[in-house]
Amino acid sequence: MLPSTATPNVLIYVDHDSGKQYGYEDGWLAEEDELGPIFEYTGQGTSGDQTFLGTKGSRNAAVLYHAEAGRSLRVFMAEGKVPGAKSGAKQQRYIGEFALDPKQPYTVREAKDQHHKPRRIIVFRLRPTGEYQRLPKDLVRPAEVTDAQRVLATVAATKLPEPKKTTPKKVAPRQQRATESRRAAQPSSIAEHRQSQLRNEYLEELTARGHEVYAYQIKVAGTTTTLTTDLYDATEHELYSVRGESSREEVRMAIGQLKDYVRHIKPRPKLVALLPERPQDDLLDLLYAEGISVTYQDGNGYTRNPAR
Template sequence: MGIASITPGLLTTRAEMDQLFGGGNQGGILPSTKTPNILIYVDHDSGKEYGYEDGWLAEEDEFGPIFEYTGQGTSGDQTFLGTKGSRNAAVLYHAETGRSLRVFVAEGKVPGSSSSAKQQRYIGEFALDPNLPYTVREAHGKDQVQRRIIVFRLRPKGAFERLPKDAVTRAETTTADRVLATVAEPRMDEPKRVATKRKLVSESRRAAQPSVIAEHRQSDLRDAYLKELTGQGHEVFAFQIKIAGTTTTLTTDLYDATTNELYSVRGESSREEVRAAVGQLKDYVRHLRPRPPKLVTLLPEKPQDDLANLLHTEGIDLVFRDGSDYMRSAAK
């Protein structure tokens, strides 16, 4: 069986794919040292055991469908670093290393086999979404302790199979669950590891998205302000929102429970970023119960007066950094 015969919908086994591509047959992410491929195995049953669900999102954008896949690691925070995070890093940097992501879904036991080995259904070749390669969420681990998980966003390349049973389940009701404030930190530890590779990814991003510099400033500002608030004794966390009838999961920026304030943290004080903050806050606040929070935008420096007025007109307070201090301009 040659690579040309591997088409979406093919039923095969891990052993056969190991012979064809290499990579071994144990684990969910298997980078091959024989061929330029990374094999990704999805098992819907085992995912639910750890509080997550992999599969196709119901929502598409102008660039097509998205398949979500949760990274390696069954307990503790998932990472891109060290031995524990090496397979997650392999997926993150697959394009830079010239590897294809080939995704398989478990499909019942192998016919006639006395072992527990499952058939694997090939659904296609994928690549990470160049705009948003992954998101970070909170879920319980093997030990039932809440931890941060990496959720990769995969885009199909060429032919693919998309069956209803491989879709993420739509939420029955809208929920807003409290999660650690650090879940709002999207970059985790990967840019500290390979900044130059991150730059390569950034060069392919759409012009409408914030730059990598802005993303770093956003992360640094969030971290610093979180430290500021907790240093004052405030209770700070974030919300993970699932919206009824969709497969969408949203994660807010900082929420100060002590003052009942919801923050949108932006990496630039530009018009584009201020507009984004307004939309984000207005979207999120609809789903928070029972007491609607005060809305606040946190910026790295003072914006133009017109942009401060835009926030105030929408009833949103402005907080901006001034040297080592934080200045507040309240909406009237």
């Protein structure tokens, strides 16, 4: 990726071959949602965890805050070598103009770095904002078999540390109208912040107890989407769903998430909903009816209500 110094754009160059050596593949997802198609693009950094911070993460931050800076994301796909070139340079095919997904700008996954060590990578979720090219060869290959892999517990994070936003760049009214609808929505709601904080604190709690904690990264046969679970306590063989509120909506979300993921993990783990406070009795009964235990924050500690 390359923030342009001459135009209000961030130029993103995608090469299927280069990504495969690091265990990931960029391109269109075969599945669409209510907002339409999604193009996945992995952030910059081939060694160690990818980041948004410092010099190492400056280009990733340029993508994250592209709308605030008045920039568009322009995506190009490598398309064979330049005829007659001796350097191995590749031709670039223009895919279209994009913006970050307003609901989920990026996900965090595990992949191997150039030294074959596991690390966290940033996978941006891009949405086309105008005309675009979506050829079959540009799609991410679907998984041949369902595979659930244990990965770093920190991969369960929904948000990574981000640099402070700078003063938005002033843009002409016409350009402003074009960018308002595609601002890079950040996962900054109170519930999401509490969810992230609770996940991190409980991970520290389990680690302090000497537990081995991971997450699962799941690829489902016939699909191109990668699912990432919340915390998995290998010591107790328990799979968690961490929520930022103890409301009915969030409890329902925890049930659906756990029931979806547990089908793919063998042997089947016990299920636990981790909540920031004690839910209503009716919601406790709902969780128990689904065979899900409840752990919630209680003062400076945690209270555990096992499924009946």
